Amino acid sequence: MSEEVMELSAENSSVSGFKEESSEHSPSEKWLKTSKVTPFIQLDIQPEFIEQTKSDHLGYGHSHHTPEAGEKHHAITNTEKTYTITRRKEKLSSILLPLSAASYYTGVSPEMEIVESCQTIEKLNAYLKAKKDDVNAGVPGKFLRVVMGSDGVDVGTVASIITYSFYLDVTSESDQFCTVPIININRANLASHVELKWLLDSCHIDQSSLIFADEIDLGYYDLFGSLNIVLLKGSKINSKQEKLKHAVVENFHCRKGDTIYPWVKTVITGEEFSCCTAIADKFVNYSPEILAGKSFSKFLLAGILLDTANLRDPSCTSKDKYTASLLINGAGRYGCNGFYQLLKYKMHDLSSLQVADILWKDFKKWTGQESGDSRSLQIGMSCVGLSIGQLLSRAENLAQEITSFQLYEKLRALIVVTGYFTDEKNFKREVLICTESTKLLESLLFFFDFNASRLPLKALHFPGLKNEMKAYEIDKVTSRKIVEHLIQEFVGIPKP
Structure with a gap:
């Protein structure tokens, strides 16, 4: 650790202060409160912190992508990061996690957890809220462009539809579309998908701004000819929504040889095994600093790891593995293996369910x-x-x-x-x-x-x-x- 970092104080640091969220004071909390420097040293993103304290601000940096004239560019720059100390909600001692340096110093399930803010997630939440407000208002004067999975509500599918709809919105040069992700289950059923709800919570995605299948009447928009459907991870719409198939305008990440609706002109086949890999690649080409946010990269990485069985599925490609390495910051203290084990544990955890x-x-x-x-x-x-x-x-x-x-x-x-x-x-x-x-x-x-x-x-x-x-x-x-x-x-x- 360089002396330059060791001598930083809370006053001259560009990092916004810590927020205490617990009224109880364990020995570890008292120790953190009396130390001005140590909380920063314990962060998972320590190398990034050391490098960026040499500049005037702590941010994501500037994109090498230069937008063309008239192009909407939502790159995240000059942004301060904030950290919140919270008490960990779940015990990890029953999960088979790989050994790490962090577990050597603080144990497998430390009482305290340091949460890093993610500007990309903040922008994603703002987007989700704005679009839900538009839908509640009836989407006046626009086409409703719905991004949805062909079937299923697994983590990979939900991560894909949310992030791809966000990508379509930030790269759109037209204001005639209201682009929204639709989760193909009823909101009441979300609690049964423990791993999905846990991931949305841990990535700080505003669930109240998400739109579920029982909260919107797509038939109404189809009746008036204002519905466009972008179909992910398949070529055919869910059998329950068969009557809406003529509204499909794009197939994203379908497989070669799939039977496509004859009227669909935009067809993007998936060379990668995971749809989340293809979406991450689109962000890399558009504005790579969007992926620097820990929570956003965690969201996409979860989809890749579960889609590819921790990169061990025979169909997993080198691009899936490469993209997972780009998003490694999202895995946290236990790396990809530990993050995958935690996700699998949540998938089979029925302890809190009715x-x-x-x-x-x-x-x-x-x-x-x-x-x-x-x-x-x-x-x-x-x-x-x-x-x-x-x-x-x-x-x-x-x-x-x-x-x-x-x-x-x-x-x-x-x-x-x-x-x-x-x-x-x-x-x-x-x-x-x-x-x-x-x-x-x-x-x-x-x-x-x-x-x-x-x-x-x-x-x-x-x-x-x-x-x-x-x-x-x-x-x-x-x-x-x-x-x-x-x-x-x-x-x-x-x-x-």
Whole structure:
């Protein structure tokens, strides 16, 4: 550490002061309060700090990109960084994190956490709020350009649609578009995606400014011809929104050989495995200092790591790996491996979820027709990482919770597929079949019994289940895809 940095005081430093957010005073907090220099030395971005204190300000620097005449340029320059000391919310001791110098000095899960401000995230939040205000006002005099995923709400998809819509807005030379990202789930279901909610929180993205599928009527804008859809990570729109397919004007990061709607003129195929890699590359070419913000780079890096299974997927490209190295600042103190382990832990963390949130976490449903019944048949499947016994222990009346879930999703049957490891480290699957009537239950059980070679079931007995509910252990190691295919056959959906 150079003497120049060691002698800096809080008065002559260009860094804005620390903000205390805890009324309790642990020994580590008292030590931080009495030291003027040490908090800066402990920061993860120490090399950046040392280099930039030689200048008159602490900022992101200037972009080498020179915008052409009339081009909108939102580069972030001459910006002071602020740091906030907060008490860490989660305990990391149960997560298998790699060793680091930071853990040697402060332990695996230190009480205190230093949060760095990110000017890019501040601009992103301002953009999201302004566009939501426009949508609430009816988008007067503009086309509504919606950026959405073709299917799914995984971290990679959500990070892609939010950052790509931001990119389209800051690079647009026209004021005729109101560009907004749409998250393809209901807002109430966000809590079931623990890893996504945790990432949005830790990156300080304003969730109140995000627009979810149940908060906007895209059909209204389509009716008046003012809807344009930019489709990410696929060539076909979600089946629930099939009637809006003629509004698709761009496919971004679809795969070579995908069948594209014939009227779509802008098609960008993905050479990279992760869509977040392609978007980060666009920011690099436009204004690379945008990626210097820790929270913004963390958001994109999370998508890349989960899309590529920590850069180990066979389809992962050298460009994915290179881009991940550019965004390494977002990984924080444990590096890419530790950040990935934390994300995976959050994906399987059910400790804070209610029964309905657990059922929504990995949920699908299919519509068909039951023979001899004029009503449509909707069957749902929820995959959970708990045993049926553990699920029962989470609710005073599991039967009532499941019935409420079925009514909300308008399901005539729900099949809960569990997958977990026993204390002996053996993997087990169980199924809980819940129907609206005993007649439908008998029909489903007869169908499963007919296909016993694919899905051998062994009865389990739990108190508190209704007559329309039956629990079974799957008597061999079985992929949940087998259950999924059987449900599709039962409702009459032909094999692809």
